[in-house]
Amino acid sequence: MRTHYCGQLNASHIDQIVTLCGWNHRRRDHGGVIFIDLRDREGLAQVVCDPDRPEMFALAESVRGEYVLKITGKVRRRPAGTENPNMPSGEVEILCHELEVLNAAVTPPFQLDDDNLSENVRLVNRVIDLRRPQMQKNMMLRYKTARAFRRFLDDNGFIDIETPMLTKSTPEGARDYLVPSRVHPGQFFALPQSPQLFKQLLMVAGFDRYYQIVKCFRDEDLRADRQPEFTQVDIETSFMDEAQITAIIEKLIRYVFKDAIAVDLPDPFPRMSYAEAMRRFGSDKPDLRVTLELTEVTDAVQDVAFKVFSGPATSGGRVAALRIPGGATLTRGEIDGYTEFVKIYGAKGLAYIKVNDASKLNEEGLQSPIVKNIHEAALKTIVERTGAQSGDLIFFGADKTKVVNDALGALRSKIGHEKGYLNGKAWEPLWVVDFPMFEYSEEDKRWTACHHPFTSPKDGHEELMATNPGECLAKAYDLALNGWEIGGGSVRIHKADVQAKVFEALGIGEEEQRLKFGFLLDALRYGAPPHGGLAFGLDRIVTMMTGAESIRDVIAFPKTQRAQCLLTDAPSGVDEKQLRELHIRLRQKVETQVEVGKG
């Protein structure tokens, strides 16, 4: 129906007769002439309706906001001084010859340029919301990003293979979405939390290089960056070791950023062990743009009088310092705010020292009520190791290691961004490697898998699985970017006996192994190649690229944090007949019936 997109017109089209289709974005009546900014996917074009075509002009007068129009006219240069440099088509306008109203529109619930909309209103009226130029850009960028992933992977011999959506519950740690079976009463499919086992089976089947951009599902309580269904760029390859896998993945992600948003990421990406990342940044996905660092002082405060420090320091906890250069200027109110902030992460408080004079290791030089209970040797170590200068402030975390890392890691990032302790770079990727194989769950009183139970131990660490699980490192690697984990993966176990040892270390007995993972153990016995891979979170990557506040802004039809679609009103009630066919009934209803029976 059209000859051009609105946003594509420019001076090269002058004197051409063009036909455009789109929406009346804005109509102005000025000097007896009607101006219509016609909008389509590619942008806006200014259409001029002159009264010397009376029939067309009368129709133009009836055009209201968001009417769908078809316009034929002649492209001409805008009069000098009326050009709009902010519009791609800003040099030209279309003198309208013919106007057709393809569809009328009622007044939309909000103006497209209204920036003060609640997310609720936006999600209820998502169709209108998606018309907003920012959302159009977001969806286009998402598409371009996924396309860039595909192009690189296609060009490098990776094959897109679809894995099932209706599958068996996999033990990824999160809760499954279940789908009752009609044909098999009392049985359920699970929606996949990831295609992990299937992609490993594809390696055993010999497909060599696999990828898939695929929906995954986790029925968890939602945080800002989570959705019940999310999209993973899932990758697996055979006959490559950790260095080779991370090298090609790095190349991939550099290609994607260049292609989608014209950003050059560094080559190569820096690498850091998990242990170093936790020690220096309290995080396994540190934001390297922030220049602040944690300093280990656990060893130095074991015998101080200050029990808040010596307690954790002598009972397997951690005491760490966070030096804020020039931080002595922080107000009492700011420090109180930070103290509240670290409580989110389980810290009981936030000790600190104002460094009035770094050369005086006493209450005069180091202003803080805690100083009198810390002996001079410890103070000396603290000042030396942190490199504190007069005018600085030092925060302390002292608790179980996890609490200290979480609290100071988050505080480091918060102060870094709020107070500008930044290195000035826009993008800081980082490989975090040498993750532990296991972490001890206090809740379950057993070792659990840090990554997942299919991750290979590092060469030489196989024996540690039985003798000292806490020291056993894994061939696992995460890709962090600006403080977010954007991808994670590992070299997998390809030998059945090693896999069995991991299950043993995790306390998964032979019967349970057989029941849950029999098909994997079988596959490992039938000639599994060395293999490994990684999965990227597409939603998160695109969110970071767009600078959006929420991943919901890069998903066309997202769910709320209460896991609802406000547009279609899902989930919703269903007919009793449907439940009967699925051999299930509602718990609540059954209870009600029982009560009625009692009455």
Next chain:
Amino acid sequence: MRTHYCGQLNASHIDQIVTLCGWNHRRRDHGGVIFIDLRDREGLAQVVCDPDRPEMFALAESVRGEYVLKITGKVRRRPAGTENPNMPSGEVEILCHELEVLNAAVTPPFQLDDDNLSENVRLVNRVIDLRRPQMQKNMMLRYKTARAFRRFLDDNGFIDIETPMLTKSTPEGARDYLVPSRVHPGQFFALPQSPQLFKQLLMVAGFDRYYQIVKCFRDEDLRADRQPEFTQVDIETSFMDEAQITAIIEKLIRYVFKDAIAVDLPDPFPRMSYAEAMRRFGSDKPDLRVTLELTEVTDAVQDVAFKVFSGPATSGGRVAALRIPGGATLTRGEIDGYTEFVKIYGAKGLAYIKVNDASKLNEEGLQSPIVKNIHEAALKTIVERTGAQSGDLIFFGADKTKVVNDALGALRSKIGHEKGYLNGKAWEPLWVVDFPMFEYSEEDKRWTACHHPFTSPKDGHEELMATNPGECLAKAYDLALNGWEIGGGSVRIHKADVQAKVFEALGIGEEEQRLKFGFLLDALRYGAPPHGGLAFGLDRIVTMMTGAESIRDVIAFPKTQRAQCLLTDAPSGVDEKQLRELHIRLRQKVETQVEVGKG
């Protein structure tokens, strides 16, 4: 780890040192030398292990079927007379210098070249089954086909946008898979039967051209060509009419066949109205490779004495003839077989006339017990219209129109393929257009949508929706290929008042409209562009391309016809705790408890 894929080696690599990784496909010991056919994704390479490297040779002697090997050696030309022209690498072999066993393998459950495997055995051992060269080819072709779809759509301005998997029940006619909500007790998501409404909403939102290769779900009893989850190439565009949409779709499918399997489909595709297709072929997806045709004789047999014909002919049914040229040679047994065959489609029998002498319109020329009860004028019409010649055979269908079409349409195809009434072409695409808007459901005693309720009536047919729904035609089009429907679509309704009229004709009241489709009706009011689209069944297209017998052969991990995954044993039982969290309980279990209570 490797320098080349096995299947890629050829004479150009002679004298190079290469490293290969793969599986021991076959080992032969011959003349004191060990030959290993090493297999990877790209094919086979012959590796020669000489005893003059004793350590390597000893290891080679230990290698069994499906062991995973890494081999380094020198490429050399095979001795004259031992080349294998059936192998891409058949001119060369690799003299092994180093051999490493990357993983051992137990004896596989079957040989990869065993062609007599039950599907059950293959699906239980799917990982091994996928190693077979045919399955490797199928998955690769599936990938190439999907990639070709993407490339064309990318190059033509279509944007890939993801729509939700956890959504609201849509009324596509089939049964939904339901997903209980944990957060909202008693409420359910539905897995999408298609992204139909979402893609229309994306058009209203202004994305102009959309596509998605997406999983869809139908909980139906399965036929050979159906799966609970299947993959759709889903397409929608704005500001195009039916002719423009079918033109670009045609270009797309020609591109895909050319790119994926180097087939040139005709340009343009032939088009046929639904009415003509049913009249001539008894099918809305006729296989045009078959040269047989139905002939209408309803009008000619209204007053014959033979009640089997005159009954349907005078009560709104159909009487049609199927001429089989030279069919007088069919044996009694064959004809009995066809008679049984048409009963599958509801026919009560299969009348026929053997044409001994086409010039004699009596029992002598036309051999059949029915001839004496059909007057000469009718016999004359039958012979003239069918063009019957001496030596032909004419089958008849006489029943309700649907039964006649189904029975004779299927019989036409069966005899055509079995007896070779074929035009010799490999691929016969056909657009079937001008579908009816509605068909009357005897079961529900109301009109139902032929395509779906969002399909636009043909221009000028809007009034018929209320006055004569049976005559109302739709802007709907199916793409048939060799007797299969590979895609179907329509121009959608873009005006709220037309949509409301369709719902009225379907007997969907205002309250139900609001409840089920409120968000669509709202969207149509806010400025919906003219739009339409189509969806292809990817599984079926790839099945046709590969010549596979079942779509299960082009799906990596398919379900059986009982909707089970034999590899992972899904669906399966789940913990009571999971059900409690989802606010449901099993019906059977509850009943059992009640019974126990009674005892």
